[in-house]
Amino acid sequence: xxxxxxxxxxxxxxxxxxxxxxxxxxxxxxxxxxxxxxxxxxxxxxxxxxxxxxxxxxxxxxxxxxxxxxxxxxxxxxxxxxxxxxxxxxxxxxxxxxxxxxxxxxxxxxxxxxxxxxxxxxxxxxxxxxxxxxxxxxxxxxxxxxxxxxxx
Amino acid sequence: xxxxxxxxxxxxxxxxxxxxxxxxxxxxxxxxxxxxxxxxxxxxxxxxxxxxxxxxxxxxxxxxxxxxxxxxxxxxxxxxxxxxxxxxxxxxxxxxxxxxxxxxxxxxxxxxxxxxxxxxxxxxxx
Numbered sequence: 001x002x003x004x005x006x007x008x009x010x011x012x013x014x015x016x017x018x019x020x021x022x023x024x025x026x027x028x029x030x031x032x033x034x035x036x037x038x039x040x041x042x043x044x045x046x047x048x049x050x051x052x053x054x055x056x057x058x059x060x061x062x063x064x065x066x067x068x069x070x071x072x073x074x075x076x077x078x079x080x081x082x083x084x085x086x087x088x089x090x091x092x093x094x095x096x097x098x099x100x101x102x103x104x105x106x107x108x109x110x111x112x113x114x115x116x117x118x119x120x121x122x123x124x125x126x127x128x129x130x131x132x133x134x135x136x137x138x139x140x141x142x143x144x145x146x147x148x149x150x151x152x
Numbered sequence: 153x154x155x156x157x158x159x160x161x162x163x164x165x166x167x168x169x170x171x172x173x174x175x176x177x178x179x180x181x182x183x184x185x186x187x188x189x190x191x192x193x194x195x196x197x198x199x200x201x202x203x204x205x206x207x208x209x210x211x212x213x214x215x216x217x218x219x220x221x222x223x224x225x226x227x228x229x230x231x232x233x234x235x236x237x238x239x240x241x242x243x244x245x246x247x248x249x250x251x252x253x254x255x256x257x258x259x260x261x262x263x264x265x266x267x268x269x270x271x272x273x274x275x276x277x278x
Contacts, residue, residue, distance in 0.1 A: 035239065058269065059210055059273050060273050127193065
């Protein structure tokens with residue numbers, strides 16, 4: 001026999017209870033994530049900026065061979081992958097907060113957040129695929145554009 | 153949603169302005185990140201395509217843009233650590249103003265180290 005919920009009759013003037021069905025801790029997890037990922041991102045991005053903009057000839061040394069040389073090492077593959085994912089989640093959550101703060105109409109929020117999540121998905125999937133399917137020595141490319149370890 | 157009356161300053165002073173700068177820099181950095189992943193993805197197209205696009209990052213106007221980007225990232229990074237300390241360090245809220253001036257000081261030092269090197273690479277005529 002199915003259990004029946006006992007009928008409760010509230011005392012007069014009992015304050016209306018808030019709906020509890022959608023209460024989760026996701027905003028708390030997001031708040032913690034922003035701080036935890038932020039600390040890791042400071043290390044990852046400062047390392048990235050040092051190697052790409054300060055070390056050697058900085059921006060003027062960056063070309064296909066430079067990127068291929070970096071991604072020949074699993075360390076920089078993992079570094080860049082982690083940086084991609086953490087920065088994209090951190091940034092997307094930050095922009096989500098900004099949309100929630102300033103877009104006052106529900107429709108506007110839905111449209112802006114849909115565009116945001118679409119951009120997140122496209123950029124993260126594309127970036128991840130590029131890191132894992134990258135070919136440092138593509139066939140048919142001019143040899144002087146390739147890293148020195150490519151067969152000539 | 154309730155609407156805030158226009159033209160208010162919230163509470164002003166260090167707390168509000170550091171929060172506003174954190175928000176503005178974060179917003180800008182995010183959009184650069186989207187573009188930056190797309191331009192890097194060109195390594196998957198061909199060395200020529202990647203070199204052509206990264207070449208545009210080397211002209212002087214883009215070089216100044218990179219200086220502004222790094223300035224924004226360095227502020228957002230140091231102020232983010234300050235925010236984390238305010239939240240998790242028991243003495244954080246008491247020292248949040250002092251910590252902002254430490255953030256500004258570290259930002260000046262970092263940029264004083266970075267700018268000459270970077271602008272040298274951009275304008276140095278390699």
